[in-house]
Amino acid sequence: MQEYHVLVIGAGLAGMRAALEAHKQGARVALMSKVHPVRSHSNAAQGGINAALTDRGDRWEDHAYDTVKGSDWLGDQDAIEVMCKEAGQELISLEHMGVIFNRDEQGRLGTRAFGGQRRARTFFVADITGQAILHVMYEQILKSGIALFEEWFCTDLVVENGRCVGCVAMEIRTGRVAFIPARTVILATGGLGRVFEPSTNALICTGDGMALAYRAGVPLMDMEMVQYHPTTLKGSGVLITEGARGEGAYLLNKDGERFMARYAPTMMELASRDVVSRAEMTEIAEGRGVDGCVLLDCRHLGEKKIRERLSQIYEIGLDFAGVDITKEPIPIRPGMHYQMGGIKTDIWGRCWDPQGKWQGVEGLFAAGECACVSVHGGNRLGANSLLDTVVFGRRAGATAAQWAQDKPLPTLNDAHWVQKTETRIRTLLARENNGDTVARIRWEMGTTMDQFLGVFREQEGMEQALRTLRQLRQRYNKVSVRDKGRTFNTALIFALELDYMLECAEAIVRSGLERKESRGAHYRRDFPKRDDANWLKHILLYWRGENDPPTITYLPVTITQWPPEKRVY
Numbered sequence: 001m002q003e004y005h006v007l008v009i010g011a012g013l014a015g016m017r018a019a020l021e022a023h024k025q026g027a028r029v030a031l032m033s034k035v036h037p038v039r040s041h042s043n044a045a046q047g048g049i050n051a052a053l054t055d056r057g058d059r060w061e062d063h064a065y066d067t068v069k070g071s072d073w074l075g076d077q078d079a080i081e082v083m084c085k086e087a088g089q090e091l092i093s094l095e096h097m098g099v100i101f102n103r104d105e106q107g108r109l110g111t112r113a114f115g116g117q118r119r120a121r122t123f124f125v126a127d128i129t130g131q132a133i134l135h136v137m138y139e140q141i142l143k144s145g146i147a148l149f150e151e152w153f154c155t156d157l158v159v160e161n162g163r164c165v166g167c168v169a170m171e172i173r174t175g176r177v178a179f180i181p182a183r184t185v186i187l188a189t190g191g192l193g194r195v196f197e198p199s200t201n202a203l204i205c206t207g208d209g210m211a212l213a214y215r216a217g218v219p220l221m222d223m224e225m226v227q228y229h230p231t232t233l234k235g236s237g238v239l240i241t242e243g244a245r246g247e248g249a250y251l252l253n254k255d256g257e258r259f260m261a262r263y264a265p266t267m268m269e270l271a272s273r274d275v276v277s278r279a280e281m282t283e284i285a286e287g288r289g290v291d292g293c294v295l296l297d298c299r300h301l302g303e304k305k306i307r308e309r310l311s312q313i314y315e316i317g318l319d320f321a322g323v324d325i326t327k328e329p330i331p332i333r334p335g336m337h338y339q340m341g342g343i344k345t346d347i348w349g350r351c352w353d354p355q356g357k358w359q360g361v362e363g364l365f366a367a368g369e370c371a372c373v374s375v376h377g378g379n380r381l382g383a384n385s386l387l388d389t390v391v392f393g394r395r396a397g398a399t400a401a402q403w404a405q406d407k408p409l410p411t412l413n414d415a416h417w418v419q420k421t422e423t424r425i426r427t428l429l430a431r432e433n434n435g436d437t438v439a440r441i442r443w444e445m446g447t448t449m450d451q452f453l454g455v456f457r458e459q460e461g462m463e464q465a466l467r468t469l470r471q472l473r474q475r476y477n478k479v480s481v482r483d484k485g486r487t488f489n490t491a492l493i494f495a496l497e498l499d500y501m502l503e504c505a506e507a508i509v510r511s512g513l514e515r516k517e518s519r520g521a522h523y524r525r526d527f528p529k530r531d532d533a534n535w536l537k538h539i540l541l542y543w544r545g546e547n548d549p550p551t552i553t554y555l556p557v558t559i560t561q562w563p564p565e566k567r568v569y
């Protein structure tokens with residue numbers, strides 16, 4: 001197999017942005033994805049992407065402050081400053097690539113309001129922003145001639161003497177396993193949403209990259225910080241974009257009351273997501289819900305605005321809930337949506353620290369939802385994730401290309417690495433059917449996580465979740481795959497993914513048990529207050545093997561100009 005300077009694993013927005021930038025720097029680049037690139041989960045992003053443009057009288061400092069406050073002061077402020085300063089340029093680059101953003105009445109790029117922000121600074125393409133950007137970026141990838149491994153599944157990172165030198169992957173179409181040597185590898189494998197059931201995330205969001213990096217020696221940071229989005233459909237978990245509330249939709253309880261007035265009198269429905277989700281769950285728990293939900297009312301926006309700006313939501317309402325949102329409120333409830341934690345990186349996307357304050361793996365980079373820079377801290381602001389993908393995707397691509405320049409690969413034993421993965425796959429396929437199934441284990445993991453690691457948590461529940469996960473791991477080690485073939489064996493892929501998911505689930509629980517306070521999305525009934533004296537710090541987990549608990553260390557939060565304050569909306 002040809003050697004690459006930069007191998008990007010993941011072809012969502014973070015991966016494609018990284019690949020384009022590395023290519024621009026003159027690197028020989030390859031891009032891999034387990035699904036066709038435009039089926040990557042970025043495709044699902046509805047509401048928009050944030051940027052503070054000065055010609056609107058907005059300031060990056062205001063965007064940064066809103067982000068710091070949104071993060072409940074757990075976000076690293078140096079990283080947040082980078083993201084917010086570079087947002088405007090990145091937005092313009094997207095426009096120049098060909099993304100046709102919605103316009104305002106003056107013909108300028110239009111904005112809508114999003115939660116936790118004092119200004120409307122979310123740029124959008126109707127309610128299909130991710131899809132629009134993803135398609136444009138894929139066109140740029142095709143134009144560039146970057147090598148593509150489409151529908152290849154990465155099974156292992158190859159690390160020799162503390163340096164990542166490529167990966168092993170399986171071509172899904174044929175089942176062929178190959179070693180792909182690369183001077184640097186960028187993980188852009190997206191989130192882990194499906195570790196929870198239900199989730200707004202696609203079935204492919206299984207945390208592969210997080211588990212791969214973790215096992216390879218990179219710490220996972222702030223894994224307890226899991227975002228529940230306030231507006232998802234009951235049962236299916238399908239997302240109703242925050243853009244709906246940004247356009248002016250209300251949240252009502254069973255008495256028709258706009259209950260957010262009692263929880264966030266200034267920002268109301270547009271308080272940060274953790275605050276709104278807790279308010280909804282409190283309403284439901286205290287008997288003011290409607291069949292386990294509260295109501296999202298869009299009627300007063302008028303049919304024209306709904307059809308123009310929320311067309312996908314209109315269709316989702318009809319198709320998934322049988323509700324015409326122009327005529328009646330739609331029942332919604334909080335649902336798992338986003339992982340703020342992930343693979344520890346610095347602001348250049350590096351998964352190692354040249355100063356040695358934390359341990360990692362040289363030559364390995366990460367960007368996008370799989371990474372934790374950290375710009376989202378305890379709670380991500382809506383429309384900051386797409387921004388994170390493009391800003392830190394670009395930075396990772398540029399840094400990896402430069403780093404690779406004078407770092408030739410050592411002589412490598414390709415056959416050894418291929419054999420290792422082959423053995424794993426053959427063992428899985430050879431197992432006898434014992435009556436258990438991958439789907440059943442996955443479902444039990446997901447519902448356990450939703451029950452004990454959701455909007456409200458406490459020690460006992462999280463300990464119960466850990467015990468269940470340990471049992472599920474044992475069952476996983478004995479489960480068989482019914483389809484024994486190698487051609488497009490999606491059952492095999494599901495089984496491999498479940499291994500990564502169980503790893504991520506356990507990391508979330510271990511981190512959740514560790515943080516003995518409430519901050520952002522991590523709300524503990526047994527420790528209901530934020531505790532800056534003891535917990536204004538990141539939690540890092542280092543993998544020590546399947547049967548051993550991880551080593552836990554801490555890193556201080558970087559504060560540049562916004563010391564912690566009381567967080568009210």
Ligand SMILES: Cc1cc2nc3c(=O)[nH]c(=O)nc-3n(C[C@H](O)[C@H](O)[C@H](O)COP(=O)(O)OP(=O)(O)OC[C@H]3O[C@@H](n4cnc5c(N)ncnc54)[C@H](O)[C@@H]3O)c2cc1C
Nearest residue numbers: 010011012014034042045047048154190368369383385386
């Ligand atoms: C319904 C929904 C709506 C959202 N709306 C918004 C929004 O409006 N604004 C906003 O800012 N954020 C939004 N988000 C969040 C945002 O969309 C995601 O966080 C972001 O798109 C993630 O991008 P990514 O590039 O990191 O990963 P993804 O787009 O998920 O891409 C991951 C890539 O990794 C590949 N991959 C994964 N594992 C492997 C493997 N083992 N081998 C090979 N390839 C692999 C996949 O094939 C894919 O190409 C939304 C999220 C959801 C669920």
